[in-house]
Amino acid sequence: MASSDPSDQDITPLWQYVAVTDYRPPAVTVEHTVSTGLSAFWQHFRTKEPPPETPFKTEEELQSIPGILLEQIAPAPDGQRAALALDEALTAWLDSVQMDQPVVLVLHPPYGMHGNILKAWAGLHEWRVLPPPTIGQIFRRETDWIMSGPADLTSWVLPNLERCYLRHAHGLTLVRRLLDQACSGALGRGVIGCDSWAWAFLRQAWSGATPPLLILQSFDQHHLARWFQSFASESGISDLIFRQADNGDYVLPPPTGIQNGSANISDFLQQLAAYSRGIPGIAHAIWRASLRTAPDESPKDAKTAKESTYQPTTLWVTPWRRLKRPAPTTDLLRQHAFILHALLLHNGLPAEWLSQLLPSSCQPGPATLYRLKSAGLIKQQRDGFWQISPLGYPAIRLFLKSEGYLMDDL
Amino acid sequence: MNNDQTENLAALLGHLTETTIVQIVLIVAGTWLLIALTQRFLPMLAGKLAGRNRLYMLALVPALRLCIITGAVLLILQRVIEPTLENLVGLLGALGLAVGFASKDYVSSLIAGVVASYEMPYRPGDWIEIDGTYGEVQAIRLRTVEIVTPDDTVAHIPHLQIWNQTILNANDGSQHLLCVANFYLHPRHNAVQVLKLLHDVALTSPFLQIERPINVIAQEKPFGTHYCLKAYPIDPRQQFHFVTDLTVRGKAMLLQLGVEFATTPAIADPAS
Numbered sequence: 001m002a003s004s005d006p007s008d009q010d011i012t013p014l015w016q017y018v019a020v021t022d023y024r025p026p027a028v029t030v031e032h033t034v035s036t037g038l039s040a041f042w043q044h045f046r047t048k049e050p051p052p053e054t055p056f057k058t059e060e061e062l063q064s065i066p067g068i069l070l071e072q073i074a075p076a077p078d079g080q081r082a083a084l085a086l087d088e089a090l091t092a093w094l095d096s097v098q099m100d101q102p103v104v105l106v107l108h109p110p111y112g113m114h115g116n117i118l119k120a121w122a123g124l125h126e127w128r129v130l131p132p133p134t135i136g137q138i139f140r141r142e143t144d145w146i147m148s149g150p151a152d153l154t155s156w157v158l159p160n161l162e163r164c165y166l167r168h169a170h171g172l173t174l175v176r177r178l179l180d181q182a183c184s185g186a187l188g189r190g191v192i193g194c195d196s197w198a199w200a201f202l203r204q205a206w207s208g209a210t211p212p213l214l215i216l217q218s219f220d221q222h223h224l225a226r227w228f229q230s231f232a233s234e235s236g237i238s239d240l241i242f243r244q245a246d247n248g249d250y251v252l253p254p255p256t257g258i259q260n261g262s263a264n265i266s267d268f269l270q271q272l273a274a275y276s277r278g279i280p281g282i283a284h285a286i287w288r289a290s291l292r293t294a295p296d297e298s299p300k301d302a303k304t305a306k307e308s309t310y311q312p313t314t315l316w317v318t319p320w321r322r323l324k325r326p327a328p329t330t331d332l333l334r335q336h337a338f339i340l341h342a343l344l345l346h347n348g349l350p351a352e353w354l355s356q357l358l359p360s361s362c363q364p365g366p367a368t369l370y371r372l373k374s375a376g377l378i379k380q381q382r383d384g385f386w387q388i389s390p391l392g393y394p395a396i397r398l399f400l401k402s403e404g405y406l407m408d409d410l
Numbered sequence: 411m412n413n414d415q416t417e418n419l420a421a422l423l424g425h426l427t428e429t430t431i432v433q434i435v436l437i438v439a440g441t442w443l444l445i446a447l448t449q450r451f452l453p454m455l456a457g458k459l460a461g462r463n464r465l466y467m468l469a470l471v472p473a474l475r476l477c478i479i480t481g482a483v484l485l486i487l488q489r490v491i492e493p494t495l496e497n498l499v500g501l502l503g504a505l506g507l508a509v510g511f512a513s514k515d516y517v518s519s520l521i522a523g524v525v526a527s528y529e530m531p532y533r534p535g536d537w538i539e540i541d542g543t544y545g546e547v548q549a550i551r552l553r554t555v556e557i558v559t560p561d562d563t564v565a566h567i568p569h570l571q572i573w574n575q576t577i578l579n580a581n582d583g584s585q586h587l588l589c590v591a592n593f594y595l596h597p598r599h600n601a602v603q604v605l606k607l608l609h610d611v612a613l614t615s616p617f618l619q620i621e622r623p624i625n626v627i628a629q630e631k632p633f634g635t636h637y638c639l640k641a642y643p644i645d646p647r648q649q650f651h652f653v654t655d656l657t658v659r660g661k662a663m664l665l666q667l668g669v670e671f672a673t674t675p676a677i678a679d680p681a682s
Contacts, residue, residue, distance in 0.1 A: 169610040169663045204620050205613055338616040358616060359655045404585055404644050406620045 014226055015085035016217040020107065023410060026220040026273040062245060062292035062316050072235040073315065074228065074288045077280065079116030082216060086121050089214055090191070094125075102185035103211045105161075106193045109410045110347060111281025111390050112216060114193040118159035121191065127155045132163030135353055139170050143177040146187065154188035162198030162347045165205070167357050172205050179206050195347040196408035204406075215410070218278025221269035225252055227280065228269075228287060237313060244268055245292060245316040271320040275394055277410070285390035290323055292316040326376035326392040333399045336372055339364045340388065340396050341405050343378060348387035430489045441482040448474045515570060519553040522569035526550065531577040537587055537646055539578040540567050546647065560650060580646070586622060587646035591656035593637040596670035601628055604637065607667060611660045612641040617652040619644045634672025 065073065086106065093104055108114035122129045133145045146153070158164075165175035179202075181187050192211075194202070203210065219227065229252050232240045242252040249266035268290075276282040293315055333340070342357050343349060355363050369386060372378045377392035388396055401407055448471055456467035491497050532538045532555060536547045543565050545557035554566040571577070581587040595604065605626050612624045622642035629636045639660060643652035664671070 167614045167616075169607060169614050169659065171614070172610055201620070205610075342616065357614075359651070360658070361651060361654075362616075404619065 012223075013085060014219075014223055014230075015082045017086050017089035017106070017214045018217050020213045020215050020409060023215050023217065025218045025410065026278040059245075059322075062294055065291050065293050065315070069293075070288060070291065072237060073240070074231050074284065074291065075235075077113060077116070077284065079113055079120045082113065082117040083120035083124060085216075086117060086214070087124055090121075093212070099185045099189070101212055102188065103182045103190050103192055105199070105211045105213050106191060107196045107199055107213055107215045107410075108193065109196045109277070109279045109408065110344065110388060110393055111279055111285065112196075113281050114195070114216075115159045117216075118157050118191060118193040122157035122159075125155070127157050127191070128153065130156050130158045132158075132160050133174060135166065135350075138164065138166050138174050139168070141170060141173040143174055145174065146178060146181070156188065156190045157193070158182075158190060159193040160347070161192050161194035161202070162345075165198070165202065165346075166353065167201065167342065167345055171357075175202065176206050179208055183208050183211055196410050197344045197406075198347060200406055200408045201345050216280070218410075219273060219280050219283060220278060221273045223278075224269045224273055224283055224287075227284075228252055239313065241314045242291075242317055243314055244319055246319040246322070251317045266317070268317055268320050275325075277394065277397075279393075282390045282393055286323070286325075289391065290318040292318060326389070326395055328375050328377055328392075328395060328399075330399070332372075332375060333396065334403070336362075336364075336368065337400065337403060337405065338362050339368065339372065340377065341400060343386060343388050344396070344400075345406075348381065348385040350384050351386060354386065426490065433489055434486050437482050437485050441478055444478050445475050448478070515568070516553065518573070519568040519570040522572050523550070523552050526555070526569050526572055529572075530583070531572055532579055533583050535581075535646075536583060537580040537649070539580075540571050541575050543567065585644075585646060586619070586642050587649055588640055589643055589649050589653050589656070591639040591653050591660060593639065593657075593660055593664065594631075594633070594672040595635045595637065595664070596672050597630065597634050599635070599669045601635065603667065604628075604664065604669060607663050608637060608639045608660055611663055612639055612656060615641070615652065615655050615659070617643045617648050617655055631672075633674065 090104060093101065106114060106118060108117075119129055121127075130146065133142065137145050161175070164178060165171050182190055182192065196215075228242075232242070232252070239255050241250070241254050243249065244251055244266040247264075247266075249264045249268075251266045251268045253265070272283055272286055276286060338358050339354065339362070342354060349357070351364060351366070351369060358364065369378065369380075373380065375392075376389055377396060378386050379389045380386050397407070452467060452471050452474070456464045459467055487501070491501060526532070527550070532547050532550070534547050534549060537545070538547055538555075538557065540555075540557075543557065543559065545559040545563075545565060547555060548558050548564070549556040551566075554568050557565050557567065559565060593608065605628065608626045609624055612618060612626075613620070618624075619642040625638075625640040627638040627640065629638075639656055641652075641656070643649055661671075
């Protein structure tokens with residue numbers, strides 16, 4: 001995490017790749033913890049009921065943002081800017097003529113968007129992007145899979161190493177061979193992207209020397225504010241204001257001259273940064289889920305706004321304590337811990353292969369998967385892969401950690 | 411027994427008459443009858459009840475028997491011994507001696523419980539074996555340690571076992587409990603390939619506590635090669651599922667590899 005001083009935030013780059021040892025997930029500040037704790041403690045001694053809060057906007061007054069509008073205000077990140085940051089971090093490696101480090105490994109936590117980022121980076125340098133092997137090739141241990149493409153394999157990018165193995169006795173040969181070849185320089189120079197959970201397992205399964213590791217630095221509340229603000233600025237919608245629905249506090253700093261003297265800055269982003277562990281993809285998903293609009297305050301595009309009387313558009317953010325997040329029971333998590341852990345270690349799996357990796361006593365039938373889906377813990381992608389949901393990830397991670405399962409280092 | 415003691419006993423029992431003896435016989439007979447009745451009818455009554463009430467009714471049988479015997483003994487003593495101070499002191503002394511002998515082990519278990527609380531040969535959550543009984547420690551009581559066996563049977567073992575029994579503790583207060591899966595293979599096979607395969611079988615088990623070491627030990631035996639696959643489960647309570655998973659998947663992988671399993675040679679039929 002970059003400096004926590006807000007004045008430094010404009011200097012710190014938004015996207016920054018660092019060594020794993022320098023990775024710092026955002027933490028809730030001591031001041032915030034103490035003030036929240038004291039406030040809760042004070043509530044025990046109040047003799048009079050506090051005056052009823054009149055929310056700025058009740059839930060009934062607000063509605064979900066239409067999909068098209070949401071895509072404008074909080075679009076899916078394309079990875080281009082992160083690719084530029086990765087390029088900067090790789091400059092020294094690219095410039096070196098020595099082949100003692102033929103491979104760089106770029107780690108990303110779940111929803112770290114590494115596939116898109118590495119593909120965008122490969123596009124910058126016109127390096128070849130290697131598609132992952134099929135699951136059948138992994139099981140059949142077709143170690144010559146990587147050589148099946150064009151012969152001039154000298155500079156390449158493998159965006160998803162986690163798609164090259166399975167936690168099965170027959171699912172490790174291919175990835176071990178690949179890593180051996182890549183790290184020996186036999187395949188030329190390459191950049192490998194890997195999910196942090198998958199790498200936590202692979203470093204136990206592969207005994208080679210770890211190549212240089214890079215990771216996208218976590219986003220604290222200031223980074224999130226700048227990131228979300230950049231979406232809003234590029235949305236083509238005239239001055240957008242993001243306010244918390246219950247008290248009107250500003251979630252993102254308002255444009256100059258608009259701020260109402262009585263409104264404060266909300267701690268929503270601080271909570272979001274801590275809950276999402278600074279993982280941009282997860283924070284982004286929660287941000288999209290939290291946005292609401294009032295029917296009579298529909299956003300206008302910039303042209304319309306200029307023609308009419310100037311009126312900023314307000315988007316309402318669901319207060320953190322009212323935001324619907326998966327709250328699974330410990331029993332549910334314990335019962336299906338193997339499924340959730342397997343999905344994390346592979347960054348998603350199709351149901352039929354998931355059952356190959358689990359013991360016969362906990363086979364994931366369709367009913368089990370849909371139960372976990374209805375609890376908001378997993379989701380099915382278009383390609384049929386089941387994956388941990390971004391909103392469910394923090395709760396699942398916390399549970400697996402408490403139960404002693406293998407974890408990533410982030 | 412010396413002369414003084416004989417005289418004392420004679421004085422103590424000197425007032426016994428024929429009537430008293432008849433009364434004692436009747437008391438003994440009544441006691442026997444009452445005990446027989448409770449032992450016969452209370453279980454019958456319990457059979458008509460359901461659930462927890464049945465168990466309460468059955469538990470009444472020994473409690474009632476104790477009450478009946480205590481009552482009978484008091485009635486007999488009242489008739490046999492003259493209630494003077496000396497007689498009562500002598501009686502209570504003898505009673506104390508008898509109770510002391512009877513409760514020796516009880517007291518020993520209480521003291522052993524105190525010792526166990528600071529020496530900690532077992533803690534709740536440990537998997538221990540005492541005198542052939544293996545299970546998870548559920549509770550440590552004043553006199554006994556309560557363990558649940560893999561067959562879901564609760565065993566109460568007195569603490570005094572720690573004086574002279576070996577206490578085997580598989581995880582000793584930690585989450586690390588070593589499990590072993592055994593494979594017996596025909597001696598003609600590629601041992602290096604099997605070692606790697608069994609290692610990967612353990613590595614890919616979802617039950618595995620991956621940060622602990624995995625070991626595969628091979629030993630040549632007269633009937634074949636014995637492989638011990640040793641690894642740690644995430645939770646000691648999963649040890650049996652873990653060994654089953656290792657065995658099932660290990661067997662499947664070895665069969666795919668084309669390795670034959672060792673079999674006991676058939677014993678020749680003497681008649682043929």
